[in-house]
Structures are given as C-alpha cells and as structure tokens.
Amino acid sequence: MTSWQNNRVARDARIAAGAALARGKVVEARDATRLLEAVLRSGDRVCLEGDNQKQADLLSRALLAVDRSKVNDLHMVQSGVVLPEHLDLFDRGVAKKLDYAYSGPQSARIARMLFGGKIELGAVHTYLELFARYFIDLTPHVALIAAASADREGNLYTGPNTEDTPTVVEATAFKDGVVIAQVNEIVDQVPRVDIPADRVHFIVKSDKPFFVEPLFTRDPAAITEGQILTAMLAIKGVYAPYGVQRLNHGIGFSTAAIELLLPTYGERLGLKGRIATHFALNPHPALIPAIESGWVRQIHSFGSEVGMDDYIRARSDVYFTGPDGSLRSNRAFCQTAGLYACDMFIGSTLQIDLQGNSSTVTASRIAGFGGAPNMGADARGRRHPSEPWLKAGAEADPDGSALMRRGRKLVVQIGETFGDKNVPLFVEKLDAIELAEKLKLDLAPVMIYGDDVTHIVTEEGVANLLLCRTALEREQAIRGVAGYTDVGRRRDHAMVARLRECGVICRPEDLGINPLDADRSLLAARSIRDLVRWSGGLYAPPSKFRNW
Amino acid sequence: MIATKDIAPAERARSTSFNEASARTRLELLLDAGSLVEFIGPEQREISPHLKIFDLPEQFDDGIVIGHGRLDGAPVFVAAQEGRFMGGAFGEVHGAKLTGLLRAAREIGTIPVLILFDTGGVRLQEANAGELAIAEIMRAVMEARNAGVKIIGLIGGRSGCYGGGGLIAGCCSALAVSEPGRIAVSGPEVIETNRGVEEFDSRDRALVWRTMGGKHRRLLGAADVFADDTVQDFREAALELIGSIGAFDLDRLKAEQVRLADRLRRFGACEDAIDIWTAEGIAHAEAVPELPADQFIALANRIGRASRDAR
Numbered sequence: 001m002t003s004w005q006n007n008r009v010a011r012d013a014r015i016a017a018g019a020a021l022a023r024g025k026v027v028e029a030r031d032a033t034r035l036l037e038a039v040l041r042s043g044d045r046v047c048l049e050g051d052n053q054k055q056a057d058l059l060s061r062a063l064l065a066v067d068r069s070k071v072n073d074l075h076m077v078q079s080g081v082v083l084p085e086h087l088d089l090f091d092r093g094v095a096k097k098l099d100y101a102y103s104g105p106q107s108a109r110i111a112r113m114l115f116g117g118k119i120e121l122g123a124v125h126t127y128l129e130l131f132a133r134y135f136i137d138l139t140p141h142v143a144l145i146a147a148a149s150a151d152r153e154g155n156l157y158t159g160p161n162t163e164d165t166p167t168v169v170e171a172t173a174f175k176d177g178v179v180i181a182q183v184n185e186i187v188d189q190v191p192r193v194d195i196p197a198d199r200v201h202f203i204v205k206s207d208k209p210f211f212v213e214p215l216f217t218r219d220p221a222a223i224t225e226g227q228i229l230t231a232m233l234a235i236k237g238v239y240a241p242y243g244v245q246r247l248n249h250g251i252g253f254s255t256a257a258i259e260l261l262l263p264t265y266g267e268r269l270g271l272k273g274r275i276a277t278h279f280a281l282n283p284h285p286a287l288i289p290a291i292e293s294g295w296v297r298q299i300h301s302f303g304s305e306v307g308m309d310d311y312i313r314a315r316s317d318v319y320f321t322g323p324d325g326s327l328r329s330n331r332a333f334c335q336t337a338g339l340y341a342c343d344m345f346i347g348s349t350l351q352i353d354l355q356g357n358s359s360t361v362t363a364s365r366i367a368g369f370g371g372a373p374n375m376g377a378d379a380r381g382r383r384h385p386s387e388p389w390l391k392a393g394a395e396a397d398p399d400g401s402a403l404m405r406r407g408r409k410l411v412v413q414i415g416e417t418f419g420d421k422n423v424p425l426f427v428e429k430l431d432a433i434e435l436a437e438k439l440k441l442d443l444a445p446v447m448i449y450g451d452d453v454t455h456i457v458t459e460e461g462v463a464n465l466l467l468c469r470t471a472l473e474r475e476q477a478i479r480g481v482a483g484y485t486d487v488g489r490r491r492d493h494a495m496v497a498r499l500r501e502c503g504v505i506c507r508p509e510d511l512g513i514n515p516l517d518a519d520r521s522l523l524a525a526r527s528i529r530d531l532v533r534w535s536g537g538l539y540a541p542p543s544k545f546r547n548w
Numbered sequence: 549m550i551a552t553k554d555i556a557p558a559e560r561a562r563s564t565s566f567n568e569a570s571a572r573t574r575l576e577l578l579l580d581a582g583s584l585v586e587f588i589g590p591e592q593r594e595i596s597p598h599l600k601i602f603d604l605p606e607q608f609d610d611g612i613v614i615g616h617g618r619l620d621g622a623p624v625f626v627a628a629q630e631g632r633f634m635g636g637a638f639g640e641v642h643g644a645k646l647t648g649l650l651r652a653a654r655e656i657g658t659i660p661v662l663i664l665f666d667t668g669g670v671r672l673q674e675a676n677a678g679e680l681a682i683a684e685i686m687r688a689v690m691e692a693r694n695a696g697v698k699i700i701g702l703i704g705g706r707s708g709c710y711g712g713g714g715l716i717a718g719c720c721s722a723l724a725v726s727e728p729g730r731i732a733v734s735g736p737e738v739i740e741t742n743r744g745v746e747e748f749d750s751r752d753r754a755l756v757w758r759t760m761g762g763k764h765r766r767l768l769g770a771a772d773v774f775a776d777d778t779v780q781d782f783r784e785a786a787l788e789l790i791g792s793i794g795a796f797d798l799d800r801l802k803a804e805q806v807r808l809a810d811r812l813r814r815f816g817a818c819e820d821a822i823d824i825w826t827a828e829g830i831a832h833a834e835a836v837p838e839l840p841a842d843q844f845i846a847l848a849n850r851i852g853r854a855s856r857d858a859r
Contacts, residue, residue, distance in 0.1 A: 221568075221706075520568055527567075529727075537838070543754040547728045548761060548837050 007176035014039045014142075014178050015201050025154045025197075026186065027204050032062035035202060039178050040071045040142055046095075047140040047172065050080035051163040051331070052102070052215060052370075053303045056146040058182045058206040060085040063144065068093055075099070075122075077138045079130055079164055079331075081106050081368070083211070090119045099138055100368060101125045107365040114366065114439060124366065124445060126373045128335045131164075134171035143172035143179045146210045149190050150183040154197035157190035160304030160312065160327035161212065165195060167332040173199035184209040191324035214306035214542050216282045218256035221527045221547070226416045229459050229508070229518035231257035234346065234414055235266055236511045237462035238455055239275040242388035242410060246278040248338040248375045250347020254414045256286040258346070260523040263293035280338035280375070283308040283319065283327065285541065289524035289534045291318055300337050301329040302371065311538040331371075338375040343388040344410035345375040349447060350419065351427050354475045354487065356450030356465060358413055359432040366435070369447060376448040378409045392454060395466040408466065411448060414457040417483030425458070426478065426487035450474075456481055459515070460488070461507040468504060480505045557581040561780035566704040567728045569779060571613050571628035574664055577779040578702075578786070579617035579626065586615040588645055596639045598674035607633045610641040614649045616659070620787055624660050625653050631666030631707035638712055639671045643681020650688035653697045660698040660790050663720065668735065669711015682712030689719040693796045698722075700789045702782050704729040704762070704775065711735070721793045721859055724785035725762040725771035727841070732760040758821040758837055766848045767825060767836075768811065772859075774848050776841040793859075804858040 003009075017038040021031045036059075040046070048063065049056040064085050074095040081087065081103040089095040090113060099122035103110045113119045125133070134140065145168060148159030158165050173179050180202040181195075231254060238244070239258075249255040262276055272295055279299045281287070285308060290296050299318055304327050312319045312327045322328045338345070349358040360367050382389070389407030396408050415425045436444035456463045456478060463481045468474040473495075480496035482488030499505045508515050525531045528545045561577040569577070575584050588594050590608035599606050611633035616625050627646050629636040646663070653661045670678030689699055701720040703709045708730030709717050717723055717731055725731060734742075736750035749755060758764055766774040773788060775781040794800070818824045825833035828851050839847065 521563065526565060527728075543752050546753040546757060546837075548754075548757050548763070 011176040011178060014041075018178070018202055022202055024152055025201065025203050026152065027202050029058060029204055029207055032058065032182075032204050033065045035180065035204070036063055036144075037066050037070045039180065039202075040066070040074070042070075042072045043075065044141040045075045045077050045138060047134070047143045047145075047168050048076060048078050048086065049143070049145040049164060049168060050078050050082045050086055051161065051303060052080060053212050053305075054146050054158070054161040054163055054165075055083055055211045056144050056182050057083060057085070057211045058204065059144040059146070059180065062204075063094065064088050064092060066094060072096075077130070077134070077140055079127055080104075081110060087113060096120055097122055099123055099125065099130065099133070101127050101130045102368040102370040104367055107367040111364055111366045111435075124368050126369045127164075127331055127371045128339065128374050131167045131332050131335075134167065139175045139177065140168065140172045141177050143168045143177060145169065145179065145181045147181050147183045147195065149185045149187045150181060150200070150203045151187060151190050151197070154181075154200035154203055155190050155193045156181055156183065156195035156200060157192055157324075158194040160309055160329060162194055162329045163303040163331045166330060169195050169199050178202075180204065182206045182210065191326065192322040194322075194328070212306055214545070216251050216284050216305045217307070217528075217541065217545055218251070218253055218284070218286050219528055219545055220256070220260055220286065220523055220525045220530065223253050223257050223260070223520070223523060224416075225518050225520065226459050227254045227257045228261070228520065228522060229513075229515050230254050230414055230416060230457050231261050232265055232513050232518055232522075233459075233462050233506075233508060233511065234258055234412065234457045235261060235271070235275075236269060236513060237506050238344075238346075238410065238412055238457065240269060240271055242343070242391055244275050244344045244388050244410060246342045246386070247276065247344040247346065248280045248342050249284070250345075250372065251282075251284075252348035252415075254348050254416075255346055256284070257523070259284060259286040259290055260525055262290040262295050263524040264522050266295070267293070280334050280342055282329075283312055285528070285531050285539055286525070288531050288539060291315060292534050293524075300334050301327060302331045302334040303329045306542050307540045310540065311535050314538050335371050335374050338371065339377070339379050340382055342375070342409070343386055344412060345372075346410075346412040346414055347372060347376065348415045349413055350423075350425070351430050351432075352413060352425055352456065352478065353427055353430050353450070354478055355471070356413075356453040356456065356474065356478060357430060357446050358448045358450075358453070359430045359445060360447050361430070361432040361435055361445045366445065369445070372447050376411045377452045378411070382407070382409075392466055395464070408454060409452075410454050411452045412455040412457060413448070413453055417458050417460060417481075417485050417488060424485035424487070426482040426485045428487065458483060461505055461510070463505050464503070467502070473499065473504070477504050558780070561783060562778055564779045565777050566726060566775070566779050566782050567706060567777050570632065571630040571664065571666065574779055574782075575613055575615070575617070575626055575628050578662070578664075578783045579619060579624070580621065583617040584615055584626070585617065586613060587649065588614065594641050594645075596641050596674065598639065598671075598677065602673050604673065610639060610645070611636060612642045612645050614645045619662075619783070619790070622790075624662055624790075625649055626662045626664070628664035629666040629705070629707075629713075631705040634671055636665075636667035636705065636707045636713075637669060637671040638667065638678045638681050639674045640677035640681060643678060643685060647681065647684045647688045650685065650692050650699075653699075654688065654692040654695045657695045657697060660700060661692065662700050662702060662786055663716070664702045664705070665709040665713050665717060666705025666707045667709060667711070667713035668707050669713060679712070682715060685712075685716050686719050689716060693719075693721060696796070698790055698793045700724070700786055700793075702775075702786060703731055703771070704777060704782065708732070708735075708760070721796065722773070722789045723765075723771040724773040724775050724782060724789060725765050726775045726777045726781070727762045728777060729762040729765075730757070730760040731762075731765045731770060736760070754837065763836060763839075763844060763848075764821045764824075767828065767851070769807065774841070774845050800859060807858040
C-alpha cells in the first residue's frame with residue numbers, strides 16, 4: 001500500500017533521536033553538536049539562520065563540529081552567508097551545495113571558494129526569491145534559528161530582530177521539518193510570542209547572546225559636502241516634483257544625507273508632509289531628526305538596529321511594535337512592502353554602465369543581492385495608482401492611453417562620480433560580466449537592471465531616464481552626469497546640451513541649487529552625539545560610533 | 549534660502565562647530581570680524597620640501613595658518629593647524645611657521661598667543677625635521693612664557709592633539725578643550741599596536757574618549773576650561789583664560805610639579821577614567837560622558853583639579 005506520510009514519519013524519527021538529549025525541548029549547549037548529529041541526515045537541506053543582523057552563531061559552531069561520517073554533503077539554503085563558520089562548513093565537507101541571497105562580510109572568500117570548486121552553487125537570490133523557493137523547491141529539512149528568549153514550552157521571542165525567522169519556521173515546520181532554536185535565555189514567560197511553541201522542536205541555550213552587528217548606522221560626521229549636494233539634488237529634483245511619500249532608502253551615506261536634510265533643507269522648500277512620510281526601512285539612526293520634526297508617519301522594518309531599541313519603543317506611533325513594546329520586524333513582509341507599496345527606491349551602488357545597469361560586484365567579490373533588486377525594480381504586478389507612479393508612467397509613455405498605461409516605480413541611483421578611494425562610479429563594462437564569464441554563470445550578477453532605473457543623481461546633476469526615447473539618448477544622459485570619469489568625458493557635448501534643454505538632464509543651477517550652499521551646516525545632525533540629543537537620550541549608539 | 553555667508557559673524561560663531569570648521573574658518577570666527585592678518589599666507593607658497601619626494605599633495609600654507617588679529621579689541625597672535633591636511637601633522641615648514649610666531653611674541657612680550665591645535669603629531673614623511681620642529685616649538689613656548697607671554701591652546705579639532713602636539717600643549721600657559729577634543733601623546737592605535745588590544749582597544753571609542761577626551765582632561769585639570777563645541781565658546785574660553793593667567797616664574801613651575809605628582813599619587817593605580825572620577829567623589833561617574841555641556845561645566849567647576857597657581 002502507498003504511504004502518503006513518509007515525511008512525517010521521518011520527521012518524528014528525527015525528533016525522537018534528538019529527544020534523547022533533551023529535557024523537554026531544552027538541550028544543553030554542550031550537547032548541541034550531538035543533537036545535530038541525531039537530527040540531521042546527510043544531504044539534508046538546512047537553513048542555518050544567517051540574517052542581516054541576527055546570527056545563529058552557536059548552532060553554526062555546533063554544526064561545524066559534527067562527525068563528518070555521520071553528517072555530510074548538506075545543502076545550505078540561507079539568506080545570509082555572514083559568519084566565517086558559514087563557509088568553514090564547505091571547507092570541512094559538512095556542506096556541499098549553497099543557495100543564498102547575501103554574503104557581505106564573506107564576499108571575497110565566497111568568490112574564491114566558488115572559483116576553487118569548494119562550493120557547488122545553486123543560485124544567488126534576492127531575499128524574496130529565496131523565501132519563495134523555501135515554499136516550492138528549497139524547503140528546509142532542518143532549520144537552525146536564533147531567538148532572544150524561549151519559555152519551556154518553546155514559545156520564542158525574537159527580540160526586535162525578528163527578520164527572517166517567521167518565514168524560515170513557516171516553511172520548515174509545516175512541511176515536516178525540524179526546527180532548532182538557539183536562545184540567549186530561557187524564561188518563565190516570553191515578552192511576546194513571535195514563534196508559537198508547536199513549531200519549535202528543540203531549544204539550545206547559548207552561553208552568550210547571539211552576534212548582532214550595527215549595519216545601518218551612518219556617522220553624520222563622515223558625510224561629505226559632495227554627498228550633501230547630491231542629496232539636495234535628489235530632494236529638489238526627484239522627491240519634490242513627483243511628491244514621493246512612500247519609499248525605501250538604501251544604506252549609504254548619500255541617503256543618510258537626504259535623511260538629515262529633510263528637517264532643514266526640505267523644511268525650507270516647504271516639503272514637510274508632501275514627501276518622505278512612509279518608509280520601508282530599517283530603523284536608521286540618521287532618520288531620528290526627521291521623525292522628531294514630524295516628517296515621518298510610519299516605518300516598517302526588515303530588521304532592527306543596535307542602539308535603537310528604547311527610541312523605537314518610545315515612538316510606537318512611527319514603528320511597528322509588539323504588545324511588549326519592542327520592535328517587530330519581518331524581512332519577508334517588509335521586502336514585499338518595498339516592492340509593492342513604495343513609489344521609490346533610492347540607493348547607491350558601486351558601478352553603473354552605459355545602459356544604467358548597476359552592480360556591487362567587483363572582480364574579486366560576490367556580495368550577493370540581499371533586498372535591493374526587489375526594492376529597485378518596477379513591480380509588474382502592481383495595480384493600485386498613486387501620483388508619483390502615474391506621473392513616472394506618463395513620462396515613460398506620454399502617448400499611451402492614460403487608462404491602459406502602466407505606472408512606473410521611481411528607481412533612483414545616487415552617488416558621487418568618483419566614489420570611495422576615487423574609483424569611478426561609471427564604467428563601460430560591469431565587473432559583474434567579467435565575473436560571470438570567469439565563473440561560467442548563466443546570469444551576470446546585476447543588482448538593478450538598467451530598464452528599471454529611472455533617475456541617476458550625481459554632483460553633476462539629475463538624469464531622468466524616463467524621458468529618454470532611444471538607447472543613444474539614454475547613454476548620453478548617463479554620460480552627461482558622469483562628471484570627469486572616462487565615461488563622462490566621452491560624452492557627445494552637443495547631444496548632452498540638447499538633453500539638458502529638454503529637461504532630461506538637470507544641472508544644479510537648473511534646479512536653483514548653488515553647489516556652494518552644500519555645506520555641512522545644513523545637516524540636522526552633524527555627529528552621532530547630535531542624533532542622541534535629537535532622540536532625547538533614547539538612542540544609545542554602540543561604542544564604535546562615539547566621540548565622547 | 550539664506551546662505552551661511554550672509555549671517556552676522558557672531559551668529560555664525562555661535563552656530564559653527566569648532567570641531568568641523570576648517571582652520572581658516574575657526575580663526576575668522578574666533579577673532580574680531582575682519583581682523584585676521586596672515587603671515588606667510590598661501591599666496592607665498594611656502595610648501596613642504598619633502599612631500600613631493602613621496603608623490604604626496606602639498607598645501608600652499610603647509611597645513612597651518614599663522615597671523616595676528618584682535619580679540620575683543622586687544623591684539624593677539626594666532627596659529628591654527630588644519631586637521632584635514634595630513635591630519636594636521638607637523639612638518640618642517642609647518643613647524644618653522646609656528647616657531648617664528650612664538651619668537652615674534654617673545655620679542656614683543658605682551659601679546660598673547662592662541663594655538664588652535666588639530667594634529668596627530670609629526671609627519672612620518674618628514675620625521676626628522678618634524679621632531680626637530682617639536683623641540684624648537686617647545687623651547688620657543690617656554691622662552692615666550694618666560695618673557696611674559698600668555699600662550700593658550702584651544703583643542704577641539706577632529707585630529708585631536710597628539711604626539712608632539714600633546715607635548716607642546718603641556719608647555720602652554722593654559723588649555724581650553726571641548727568634548728570631541730582629545731589630548732594625549734601616544735594615540736589609541738599606537739598603544740594598541742605596542743601593548744595589545746587587552747591594554748587598550750582603539751576601536752572602543754567610548755574608552756578612547758573617556759581616557760583622552762575633553763571631559764576627562766578637564767576633570768583631571770590637564771585643561772583649564774571646558775568649551776561647548778562652537779567657535780563662539782572657544783572665543784569666550786580664550787578671553788577668560790587671557791584674563792586669568794598669572795605670572796610665570798619658578799614658583800609656578802614648582803606648583804605645577806606638585807600638582808602633577810599629587811595627581812599621579814592619587815590616581816596612578818586607577819584602571820579606568822571612571823575609577824578616577826569616582827575617586828574624585830563624582831556620584832554616577834559612569835554618566836559623566838552623557839552629561840550635557842552646561843551640567844558638565846558646573847560639575848567640572850566644582851571638582852575640576854585645575855589650579856590657577858600651577859602650569
């Protein structure tokens with residue numbers, strides 16, 4: 001007779017094997033490796049929770065220590081490859097295949113290991129893609145997750161960094177998988193239930209809190225006058241004319257400058273309430289002055305940020321918080337919000353080519369995609385109208401029927417023509433293409449495709465690509481704001497002048513901006529100390545950002 | 549929109565961060581409006597003879613502005629290091645300009661000197677010339693003081709006051725410092741490199757500031773006045789110090805020796821600045837770094853160990 005519940009039987013057997021090491025659901029940290037040896041089977045798909053911020057570091061080390069004769073050739077399906085242990089697994093042969101989304105701190109090593117054949121690569125995804133595949137063809141057999149606390153039944157409190165956890169648990173627990181959580185503490189009652197106990201099979205108490213990195217803190221003291229100028233151009237040249245209220249910001253210094261100019265420069269332009277009111281955004285400390293000045297109505301977050309907990313708790317009108325008062329973030333929902341409910345994405349990149357394709361890949365690094373491609377892409381499934389979306393759509397297709405025309409999301413790339421260490425932002429050919437050729441990838445790792453990009457903002461001006469009608473116009477519009485880079489110097493001056501006349505390119509003076517006014521005194525906060533002051537002492541920056 | 553240049557000078561001085569301003573802006577706003585007259589200005593292009601050997605960019609004033617001007621109507625000599633050029637480091641020309649200014653002050657004998665430090669120490673690329681310059685400057689400071697000149701250091705720049713700059717600061721008649729200002733000889737990275745991260749974690753910026761930062765230096769008496777981080781506050785601090793510095797003689801040097809020996813005896817065993825503050829009887833010493841300027845100044849005036857007899 002055909003059995004239709006083989007997976008459930010197998011899952012129960014795994015849990016039974018693990019239960020021998022547990023008291024109830026609780027397993028001692030020293031037994032974590034034995035637990036994994038009991039529960040895992042060679043070749044399993046395993047999600048080792050590596051988020052942007054919250055890392056299952058104890059379980060990573062425990063997995064690295066398993067007996068290879070018992071557990072090997074795992075297929076890791078995780079959003080972030082962040083800790084060194086995540087890659088040590090492949091060096092040791094515990095894991096063989098990898099599907100992931102983001103590898104910021106490990107980007108150089110992952111490139112070497114891919115090239116050396118140490119890792120069999122499935123694909124590099126965006127967050128939403130990988131989450132989607134958890135429910136179709138990459139469902140984990142075992143999920144190793146991290147939470148702040150658990151009660152003895154296994155109810156989990158993730159803390160403000162809920163991030164990927166609900167998505168990973170949903171896919172694993174409801175498809176006959178096993179969920180193992182490391183927690184910082186075991187308590188009688190969790191502050192709130194982020195993950196209900198019946199989805200959690202084992203709890204391991206970690207000897208020290210999981211590792212959290214402040215990834216979204218930009219010190220205002222490091223913002224340059226060039227970045228302030230590009231921020232002024234963006235506010236006056238893009239935010240204002242489209243009336244962008246719902247948006248997502250990247251995490252670079254240019255967008256931090258925009259956040260710090262809203263209560264000063266934006267206020268003087270009379271834009272309060274008309275732009276930048278609703279965000280899909282991590283709790284950026286740089287946004288505190290705009291929040292305190294009453295600019296921002298609502299923010300939904302992918303994850304949290306170190307030091308922002310008390311501030312968020314006290315500003316629940318702005319942030320999403322649980323009944324316990326602390327932030328509830330959720331990467332899958334926030335990515336969806338950024339894709340469908342935001343009218344603009346604005347962010348920095350490392351390279352832009354002549355078609356407007358951009359990439360953060362350089363010759364020796366594969367940082368992965370994370371969320372930017374979902375934020376920075378037109379949502380073809382979008383159906384609700386909004387003013388910026390309709391206006392952008394009309395600019396792209398002025399002759400189309402208004403009732404049948406698609407709107408367009410504003411996808412804005414912002415940066416100085418020469419970036420960090422004077423590396424040019426504009427290139428004839430992306431390094432990503434060379435890398436794809438070298439590694440024989442099916443696709444070059446392009447962060448944002450040129451056909452999604454609507455505006456490029458540099459210190460030389462704003463290029464509105466929606467108004468370009470031909471590939472040649474587009475190329476010259478890009479060259480026309482590329483400054484003294486090789487790409488910029490090879491512009492056709494006559495054509496660039498024509499593009500300026502018809503408003504495709506706007507120079508600072510065309511927008512009534514004097515570059516000499518781009519002064520640091522315009523920033524609402526010029527130091528981390530100022531941000532603390534703005535927050536009324538509620539923001540507690542990590543020590544590495546202090547100068548007092 | 550109002551451009552910054554249209555705002556009245558005093559208002560600008562109040563709204564301009566000393567920490568962020570350039571050397572020239574600091575002097576422009578510190579002195580009476582329009583009174584600065586520069587010596588050996590950038591138009592004379594007295595540049596470093598060493599940097600081009602290393603293919604490094606030069607600056608026409610070699611990173612220091614010297615000159616004279618007026619403070620509340622009274623004449624002063626001024627020197628301001630540009631911390632954004634090579635971290636304000638001392639090179640041959642840079643040092644010679646300051647030495648010359650101090651010798652001029654010595655010859656005249658009655659005009660105070662304000663030194664706006666913003667330096668990481670000596671330029672590695674011209675180390676011998678730079679070290680010699682430090683020695684010359686220290687001598688020139690002491691000779692000028694001996695001739696009756698008041699020499700005041702103002703410290704609040706981004707590069708702090710390190711290396712030879714810290715030594716020169718120690719020779720001045722008095723110092724004013726702000727919260728972001730730092731005063732020391734060996735920098736955090738140098739200490740970590742030589743003594744290990746257990747001794748000093750240079751990336752723990754809270755540790756760096758409570759060890760070398762303005763508040764600690766004020767509480768220890770190493771700085772005489774604590775200024776909020778605006779150019780106007782430093783102007784007022786300079787005026788206060790000019791009005792309060794006493795005569796320089798052997799008794800004063802002896803008093804300084806006693807003050808330093810006493811400090812070492814009382815706090816030599818302390819592991820951390822917080823221990824020192826606690827030993828000074830400050831309740832909630834760990835909260836000192838968070839205190840706003842006005843509250844801190846009140847605290848420092850109550851217990852700060854500056855002695856008007858010493859230095």
